[in-house]
Amino acid sequence: MASMSSPCPSTSCPDIMSASLVINGLSVSLSDNERRFTLAVPDLSLAQGEVVGLTGPSGTGKTMLLEVLGLLRRPTGGAYRLTDDAEDIDLTALWSLARTGPDAPQVRATHFGFVPQSGGLLPFLSVAENIALSQRIADRPDPAWQAGLTDRLGLASLVDLTPAALSIGQRQRVAIARALAHRPAFVIADEPTAALDPDAAVAAMGLLIEAATAGGAGVIISSHDLALLDRFEMRRIALSITSDAGSAEVTSTLGPRAAA
Amino acid sequence: MKLVFDLALRDLLRERTHLICNIAVLAGVLVPLLVVFGIKNGVYDALIGRLLNDPATLRIETSGNMAFTEVDVAEVAGWEETGFVTAKTRSVFDFVNVRRDGAVEKRDAILVPSGTGDPTLPDGLDLLPGDVVVSANLARQLELSVGDPLQVFTQATERPRQLMVPLTIAAILPDARAPGRSLFANIEVLDLVEAFYDEYALPDHGITEGRDLATRTPEFEGLRVFARDIHSLAALQSRIEQRFAVRTEARTAEVSGVLSLGRNLDIALLLTAGVASLGLAAALVFGFWGEVARKRQTIAALALLGIGSRQIWLFPLVQALASGLAGLVVSFALFLLAGAAAENLFDSGLTQENGLVVLSMAQAVIIAVLVLAFVAFTAYFAARSAARVDPAEVLREGAT
Numbered sequence: 001m002a003s004m005s006s007p008c009p010s011t012s013c014p015d016i017m018s019a020s021l022v023i024n025g026l027s028v029s030l031s032d033n034e035r036r037f038t039l040a041v042p043d044l045s046l047a048q049g050e051v052v053g054l055t056g057p058s059g060t061g062k063t064m065l066l067e068v069l070g071l072l073r074r075p076t077g078g079a080y081r082l083t084d085d086a087e088d089i090d091l092t093a094l095w096s097l098a099r100t101g102p103d104a105p106q107v108r109a110t111h112f113g114f115v116p117q118s119g120g121l122l123p124f125l126s127v128a129e130n131i132a133l134s135q136r137i138a139d140r141p142d143p144a145w146q147a148g149l150t151d152r153l154g155l156a157s158l159v160d161l162t163p164a165a166l167s168i169g170q171r172q173r174v175a176i177a178r179a180l181a182h183r184p185a186f187v188i189a190d191e192p193t194a195a196l197d198p199d200a201a202v203a204a205m206g207l208l209i210e211a212a213t214a215g216g217a218g219v220i221i222s223s224h225d226l227a228l229l230d231r232f233e234m235r236r237i238a239l240s241i242t243s244d245a246g247s248a249e250v251t252s253t254l255g256p257r258a259a260a
Numbered sequence: 261m262k263l264v265f266d267l268a269l270r271d272l273l274r275e276r277t278h279l280i281c282n283i284a285v286l287a288g289v290l291v292p293l294l295v296v297f298g299i300k301n302g303v304y305d306a307l308i309g310r311l312l313n314d315p316a317t318l319r320i321e322t323s324g325n326m327a328f329t330e331v332d333v334a335e336v337a338g339w340e341e342t343g344f345v346t347a348k349t350r351s352v353f354d355f356v357n358v359r360r361d362g363a364v365e366k367r368d369a370i371l372v373p374s375g376t377g378d379p380t381l382p383d384g385l386d387l388l389p390g391d392v393v394v395s396a397n398l399a400r401q402l403e404l405s406v407g408d409p410l411q412v413f414t415q416a417t418e419r420p421r422q423l424m425v426p427l428t429i430a431a432i433l434p435d436a437r438a439p440g441r442s443l444f445a446n447i448e449v450l451d452l453v454e455a456f457y458d459e460y461a462l463p464d465h466g467i468t469e470g471r472d473l474a475t476r477t478p479e480f481e482g483l484r485v486f487a488r489d490i491h492s493l494a495a496l497q498s499r500i501e502q503r504f505a506v507r508t509e510a511r512t513a514e515v516s517g518v519l520s521l522g523r524n525l526d527i528a529l530l531l532t533a534g535v536a537s538l539g540l541a542a543a544l545v546f547g548f549w550g551e552v553a554r555k556r557q558t559i560a561a562l563a564l565l566g567i568g569s570r571q572i573w574l575f576p577l578v579q580a581l582a583s584g585l586a587g588l589v590v591s592f593a594l595f596l597l598a599g600a601a602a603e604n605l606f607d608s609g610l611t612q613e614n615g616l617v618v619l620s621m622a623q624a625v626i627i628a629v630l631v632l633a634f635v636a637f638t639a640y641f642a643a644r645s646a647a648r649v650d651p652a653e654v655l656r657e658g659a660t
Contacts, residue, residue, distance in 0.1 A: 063652075063655050063656055066655060067652045067655060070564075070652075070655075072564070072650075072651055072652040072655070073652060103568060104568070105563065105566045105567065105568030105569075105651075106566065106568070108564075108565075108566045109565060109566020109567075110566070114564055114565070114654070114655070116561075116564070116654045116655050117655075118557075118654065120557070120560075120561040120564065120654040121561070122267070122271075122558055122561060122562070123274070123558065124267075124270045124271040124273075124274040124275075125267075125270065133565060134565055134566075136263055137263065137565050137566045137567060138566065178565075190655045
């Protein structure tokens with residue numbers, strides 16, 4: 001089993017060893033005939049090894065923010081960069097047709113891991129194959145690291161099963177393992193425990209944070225469950241509606257967690 | 261790309277029901293078409309083969325007493341529709357007597373104008389001056405063999421002496437090629453017989469009385485022509501009739517009938533295949549498209565993990581082609597079974613040699629390539645739909 005105590009004990013660690021995601025003045029807008037919604041992110045940073053909890057009422061755009069962070073949605077304006085000691089990547093430029101170099105899916109495959117609420121596992125692959133999939137896509141095979149993750153997340157006895165044979169909690173643990181298997185610099189978890197009972201949610205959240213930080217990844221977790229987030233040490237940020245109620249122009253702005 | 265191939269095939273094999281449905285849809289359309297196509301091939305090839313095996317199919321004979329010259333013969337020989345042509349002498353002089361050199365027994369026989377290139381003769385036979393080809397019937401009656409010296413002789417009422425022409429047997433034709441008693445010789449032999457009947461002196465053959473042969477202008481009653489192939493027969497017959505204002509006899513109606521049958525069968529098959537293809541295309545397009553809609557979460561998950569739209573479209577395409585390949589294998593297997601059953605059910609002497617249901621390897625390969633191209637085309641909409649799947653759908657499912 002690979003050691004989980006150091007950020008990156010393997011020789012196949014990602015290139016970015018002290019990377020940060022930095023957002024300044026970013027905005028994303030959606031509109032229809034009756035309503036315009038704008039997500040405003042004045043400043044946000046996420047460093048490797050850091051854990052950030054994202055909260056906010058329904059409809060404030062938590063998933064939209066995670067989509068922007070995960071290169072799944074094009075920002076309307078502002079700056080979004082990935083920086084480390086060696087390079088400084090303008091992530092908003094990935095959407096440009098004139099860009100050269102890797103595209104958004106390639107950057108996503110190598111630098112990001114995702115833990116969706118639903119697991120998002122492939123039903124035709126076994127647990128072991130699902131976990132290894134992120135390594136295959138990122139071209140970072142590391143069986144020892146995968147075995148360590150599998151053991152740490154309590155999946156060793158399940159590796160030959162398909163997702164259909166797993167409980168929801170087990171599927172989420174497989175999704176966590178898959179999100180970390182290719183040693184991404186950042187992990188994006190969207191309501192990763194929403195479908196779990198309270199005890200299983202605590203266990204899964206603990207495993208996610210422990211495994212991610214042990215691998216040196218920065219983690220951002222969105223959740224409705226404030227009490228659950230309170231149980232873990234993390235920086236908290238929150239989205240809140242800042243425009244007038246009933247206005248056709250709705251703006252949700254990211255800020256630090258409001259004082260209790 | 262290899263990863264997408266691997267994942268697509270793994271998914272396809274897990275969803276066997278869907279795979280079996282696609283195979284059944286393909287086989288349901290392909291097998292009947294293959295059987296009809298095979299039967300069309302078998303019956304039509306047999307009919308065409310029967311025609312091609314008989315050189316008389318290509319023959320055109322002018323009727324009536326006309327006056328053709330050697331220039332006319334050369335002109336017809338130069339036409340692209342012509343395979344072989346020779347002049348004919350007056351038919352009243354075609355009957356001659358024949359005996360093996362030194363033998364007493366004789367037979368009367370028809371002397372037919374021929375020459376090198378006459379499709380009636382054995383392939384590649386060079387009919388030299390002094391050579392003759394005899395029918396099997398005549399050879400049996402006079403106990404003739406290839407290489408035997410032969411005497412062709414004839415008697416005219418007004419001539420005190422017989423004409424005696426020595427020839428050598430170059431080949432013996434089978435009964436199917438030349439029924440009855442017949443001799444095939446170069447036109448010069450027939451022209452000599454005609455000159456004899458026209459009372460010319462033929463000193464080379466011991467006939468010194470008569471008109472001077474030098475004053476004779478060769479003129480022929482008709483033409484014996486063979487078309488280059490069965491497709492040229494009707495055109496050649498029409499051209500001869502128009503050019504020389506003569507009536508001709510040929511098996512044009514029979515050949516045209518078979519060729520027309522082939523064309524009509526092709527059209528019927530094409531129409532059937534076209535209509536069947538429309539139905540098949542609709543079934544496959546919506547089938548493949550529906551599969552992508554059903555598997556949006558799977559495709560979105562792959563896209564979320566970093567397989568971009570430039571590769572993800574291969575996922576449904578690979579599955580479609582694999583389904584098509586399996587459908588082809590099953591279809592050809594069922595076709596062979598159906599073909600064997602048809603051979604047993606239909607007692608067809610027409611197709612005893614080559615079979616009733618015929619499909620060549622080249623035709624099978626072309627059909628397979630066309631079917632796979634067709635399947636790939638029907639998977640286009642599914643591929644485009646897969647490329648447009650938003651990977652964020654995985655996050656949005658259940659998002660608040």
